[in-house]
Amino acid sequence: MRKTPPVRGLLDPLTDACDTNVGSTPVDLxxxxKVEEIVxxxxxxxxHNFSIFLSLEQAFLKFLMQHRxxxxxxxxxxxxxxxCISLLGRNWTNT
Incomplete structure (x- = not known):
C-alpha cells in the first residue's frame, strides 16, 4: 500500500533534485x-487524472537512478x- 500521495511522491524528488542544483556541470544541467521536461x-x-503523477514519478525516479x-x-x-596529479607532483619534486 502506498503511504505517500501521488502528488507528493512526484514533487518531493523533483524538489530534492532542484534544491542544491546550481547547474554547474553537464550532469547537473x-x-x-529532466525536471523541466517533467513539469x-x-x-x-x-x-484531473492523478495517474499522471504516478507515471511521471516512475519515469523521474528511473532517470534519477541513472543520474546518481x-x-x-x-x-x-x-x-x-x-x-594521479598528487603522485606526479611528488615524483616531480623528488627528481
Missing part, C-alpha cells in the same frame, strides 16, 4: 532539463585524477 509534461497532460550513477562515476574519475 541534464538533471534540471512541462505535467502542465500539459494533467486533466553518472555522478558516482564522475566523482570516482575526479578522485583518481587528483591521486
Amino acid at each position: 541534464a538533471l534540471m532539463g 512541462k509534461r505535467l502542465m500539459s497532460d494533467f486533466k 550513477c553518472q555522478v558516482g562515476i564522475m566523482e570516482r574519475r575526479i578522485a583518481e585524477t587528483q591521486r
